[in-house]
Amino acid sequence: MKNYKKVHVGSEPRTELHDQLNLTGAEVSVNNLPAGGGIPFVHAHKDNEEIYIILNGAGTMIIDGESFDLEPLDFVRVSPEGKRQLKASDDKPLEYICIQTKENSLGNYTQDDAIMIE
């Protein structure tokens, strides 16, 4: 089996990459909310830390009732227990990536994990 896999993502409302990429350390989804749209529920997590990466558009995130605006290249870490809501702005869609990893799962940090070949 090859040591890599590549997938190209289009503009679908939601693309989940865990199975497509054979990921073993993360869930990754790519999401497109239309202007005025939002995730229709508030949720938290049991074990997983989430990272939101804003790609395009504009929106608002609410964590534990605290609201803040989102713009491209904003990166947000949410702890498992954070009660989260996300919506696109009224006049712009919101394209973002959501990554889940298990809290406290990372062992080796940066250079400690790299092996230089040449």
Place this chain on the structure above:
Amino acid sequence: MKNYKKVHVGSEPRTELHDQLNLTGAEVSVNNLPAGGGIPFVHAHKDNEEIYIILNGAGTMIIDGESFDLEPLDFVRVSPEGKRQLKASDDKPLEYICIQTKENSLGNYTQDDAIMIE
């Protein structure tokens, strides 16, 4: 302590977000290679799976000697043992995110980890 942290990333050559976001399950870096530029070494990893997310521009990745082109919204998973090289194309820069997570560290998958609040 709040259950979230937000950081905005600019166009620096490399931004590492592990410390800035207090990440515990992943390393995340945002990288800008100029046209014609590349990572000047071949490397693999001990424990960490990598996910490359192409944001803008064009480039080439070489894994275990096999070369393929990169375009925006390509997602690539590389196993720890994959010997990897990355370069921007000669006429376009390459903006990408690199995520490291520990191989086989994810426990709960998608809905299994979510807790619905309301």
